[in-house]
Amino acid sequence: MCMIWGLAVSADVIAGYTVADYAAAVSDLASPSTAIANVSVSDMSRTDTGGKAAFSSAASGNIFWRSDFTGTTEAESIAANLFFLFTVDVDEGYALDLDSLTFDFGATQTTATKVPLPVVAYLQISTDGGSSFSTAGSTNVTVSVDDSDSGVDAALAAGYSLNVDLSSYSGLTNDVVFRVSGYFQQYNNSARYVRGGDLVLNGTVVPEPAVIGLLGVGALVALIARRRLY
Numbered sequence: 001m002c003m004i005w006g007l008a009v010s011a012d013v014i015a016g017y018t019v020a021d022y023a024a025a026v027s028d029l030a031s032p033s034t035a036i037a038n039v040s041v042s043d044m045s046r047t048d049t050g051g052k053a054a055f056s057s058a059a060s061g062n063i064f065w066r067s068d069f070t071g072t073t074e075a076e077s078i079a080a081n082l083f084f085l086f087t088v089d090v091d092e093g094y095a096l097d098l099d100s101l102t103f104d105f106g107a108t109q110t111t112a113t114k115v116p117l118p119v120v121a122y123l124q125i126s127t128d129g130g131s132s133f134s135t136a137g138s139t140n141v142t143v144s145v146d147d148s149d150s151g152v153d154a155a156l157a158a159g160y161s162l163n164v165d166l167s168s169y170s171g172l173t174n175d176v177v178f179r180v181s182g183y184f185q186q187y188n189n190s191a192r193y194v195r196g197g198d199l200v201l202n203g204t205v206v207p208e209p210a211v212i213g214l215l216g217v218g219a220l221v222a223l224i225a226r227r228r229l230y
Contacts, residue, residue: 011099011202015041015088018198030055032086038205039096040089047081053181066193072185074122074135083181084196087130090205095173097204098166101136104197105160105182107143117143119194121162121182129175137164140185166203173208 016034029043046053052069069082077083090096107117122138139162162180169176178201182194 011204012036013200014039014096014098014203014205015086015201016199017044017086030084034200036205038091038094040091042087042089044084044086044199046084052080053082053084066195069183071183074120074138074183077181077183078124078179082183083124083179085177085179088176088178088201090173090176093208094205095171095208096169096176097171097206098169098176099202099204100166101162101164101178101199101201103162103164103180103199105162106195106197107182107184107193108195109192117192118185119143119160119182120185121160121194122180123162123164124179125166125169126177126179127169127172127174130177133177133179136166136169137162139163 013034018033032041105121123136124133125136126133
């Protein structure tokens with residue numbers, strides 16, 4: 001829910017990325033499945049070129065992204081370029097009020113002995129086109145993976161989500177860049193993967209006040225001219 005001129009307005013889906021729509025054939029990109037008018041949404045891209053963060057196809061046909069590295073902090077995952085990035089660009093004359101972001105995630109491991117996995121998923125945002133980022137939200141969960149789990153399907157079906165309140169981000173007119181990823185708080189096995197699922201960004205696109213003012217002046221002039229005719 002966003003506030004516009006003191007009124008509560010239901011948020012729209014600004015951008016959505018759906019697991020089933022990720023293209024394994026184009027492993028560096030994932031196209032948005034939803035977007036709205038007056039906004040341009042980029043493909044989600046990976047920045048790592050070493051194969052540790054990639055869009056891949058599971059045996060079941062589902063598509064996911066993974067983050068697989070030896071770091072145990074958010075700063076280390078950023079330094080290693082192990083995150084996924086997308087950009088939202090609002091059209092000239094409009095402003096973007098963000099509402100929330102929800103990102104499904106999980107974890108898998110391929111070792112014979114399964115253990116609980118302490119996982120952190122996080123979101124970083126830049127409101128200046130990518131020059132600087134700040135952490136908008138993170139969540140810390142222990143993901144249980146046992147011998148009965150069947151890989152990615154089970155990891156994402158477990159229902160873990162990062163839910164971030166973004167209502168403090170309003171009146172945005174520059175490109176807004178989002179970075180999402182996850183990491184293990186402890187790492188001792190290279191056969192562990194943080195899995196990413198569906199991502200939904202909610203918000204509202206509104207005309208800038210200057211544009212609204214011009215529209216108001218134009219309407220007033222038209223009304224005066226109409227009255228003079230009669």
